[in-house]
Amino acid sequence: MKRDAAQASLQRDRDRDDARGVRLRPKDFAGYWVKNLPPEGLGDGITAACFTIPHDGLVDDLKQFIARELTNPHFYLPMRAFRLTQNGEDKPPVTKLSAIDTTDLLTFEWVEPYSSENYPRLEYRP
Structure with a gap:
């Protein structure tokens, strides 16, 4: 059975795809999984998440996105x-995201002054 020109030019129904849990990612974006958040x-005690950002950015861009995208407004x-x-290797802020392997999880680690017991590592907004 042949498809006519009207059927061939119809766009996909994105609402239907979203309802099934299918999320379309733009071509220039990549998902980076981060654990130990x-x-x-x-x-809800969630400690791992996937952050989708432009693939041509830097690690600093990913850190900024993580800091901004937390769902708790008081944190x-x-x-x-x-x-x-x-894999135990520190990723400096100027590292290109395109050089990072997206199949391995990135690990969130506190920097030393924030991880000590003398300094509260969590800051809350009033």
């Missing part, structure tokens, strides 16, 4: 308070 920031996470590692 602070459960206070994401809520404040400064970018200087954490670093990202992969």
